Amino acid sequence: MIIAALKTGVILAIVTMVMTKPVLFMSYMHVIVLLGCTSLIVLYVGGFRPGIRWVGITLVGYILLHIFIDVNGNGETFVKGEYIAPVIGPVSSPYGPRASSPDGFHYGIDFAVPEGTRVLASKPGTICFAGYKGNIVGNVVEINHQDGAQTMYAHNSQVLVYVGQSVQQGDVIALSGNTGRSTGPHVHFEIRLDNGKTSVDPAPHLNLQ
Secondary structure (H helix, E strand, O other): OEEOOOOOOOOOEEEEOOOOOOOEOOOOOEEEEOOOOOOOOEEEEOOEOOOOEEEOOEEEEOEOOOEEOOEOOOOOEOOOOOOOOOOOOOEEEOOEEOOOOOOOEEOOEEEEOOOOOEEEOOOOEEEEEEEEOOOOOOEEEEEEOOOOOEEEEEEEOEEOOOOOOEEOOOOEEEEOEOOOOOOOOEEEEEEEEOOOOEEEOHHHHOOOO
């Protein structure tokens, strides 16, 4: 089996069977492809957009996000990604200056998704906040990670975890919503480093750039 090593946003991703090991497609937004050879092992975290078509034994689709966890036969090394997107959806508001934000800066990125979409833990960690956090961010989940990073997921309709709970990457922690100061259903996602003190743009960490 050979996987084309394409970056996020490239239109065609080609999966060709050359061995008997099947491709395993997990439910919802995680697609795991484990090769039956040593040339390349690829973990796709994301999904394919509507319109996937099969051409013989070749899958052609649109990869939203992927993470390489090994090296390929050409000696190219792919860095393992630490974070996954909490939901699959278009980015409706990026990180950076924004006039409508209380202090003129948007400290995360917004994913526009329907209310009730499952929100996933971007990285393993321990829940440090779960509940209502005021009329700006609404229902919030915050996770402390072992390396001192912290992630936040805001505007949820329901919070499904509790403080002190350990979660793994990809665990469902909330359902998206429109709580707090919000113009429509979406997930506001933040990454903070230095024990939650330093805000950073999540997009590069999610392979969205």
